[in-house]
Amino acid sequence: MSTKSQNNAATQQNVTLQQDAGSSDMNKIEKNEGQWLQHADHWYADGSLVLRVNKSLYKVHEGVLTRLAPNFFGGILSIPDGKEPGDPTREGTELFPLLLEGVDIQRFEDFLAWNYHSVPKTVLDDPFQKRRFFMNLLAISDMWQIDTGRDTAITELEKMALSPVERLELAVKYSVPHWVDEAVKDIFAAKVTSLKDEDIARLDCKVYSVLVKGAFMIETEIRRTAQVEPATERDPDWRCMDHAKCCATWKRVWWEVIGRKLLHPDIPISTDDIHWEVKKIHHKDISPQCMKDMVTEIESIVFVDKRIIAGVIEAILEFMGVGR
């Protein structure tokens, strides 16, 4: 982004400093000699500030933008350039437009359309464009700390059918912590290992590595769950005649029925389904009372995969700087 310079000497010094920081164009006020064009829609005759993004010029209302994004516009516009208001050589005029560097032009125009209530109907009627529009609004609002734009974008995007990966991507990029929980659970439900390359490319590599690590841990732990039956009641119901037999049979039945289904290579059951499967078990060597106790016990268990997913969610939130 461009900032107003105080005088030539200061500008020279700033340019040198900025070059050191790797960005040579900062603080360079360029004169409009007809190389840039007024934007067809966002050139408001009564506007008070001319902004430039790439080769387009936008005449907008300084007061509106400053109110909307006090930190960003308030910040760059408060830097004095030593020029009087009305001076045509002042930065922010058609002759010396204020350059917004590093701003995606489509995002910027979507933001202006939202700000000036001029979102074309064709955009709102087309689900794909509408999605792009509000994603852009979210990106700009996050960058410039525009709370109303951010709230609007989040509300609108929540009504749309975004994939879990898209939700997680946006949540991490633009800090929407309340999207993380459901998105991560949905990604695990559809299997992390079946993510497509384009999905993986969307995710921050730290986030992706946390998901993969979680998936590996779950795989190991599911094998353990399949192998080791949940403990039976030590103090059985008085109607149970031979509890030792109950326990031995339970151990075998768990492995043969539940274990095999958990480890099925193509259609494994989820740990959420275990209690349904256990309810179907009726074995002559397990007393009905003990079987009933088992069902109650299993309904209360939080299986290890759920705990690992909760850990993954926690790690991602922590990475976002919003640990719970």
Ligand SMILES: [Zn+2]
């Ligand atoms: Zn028993």
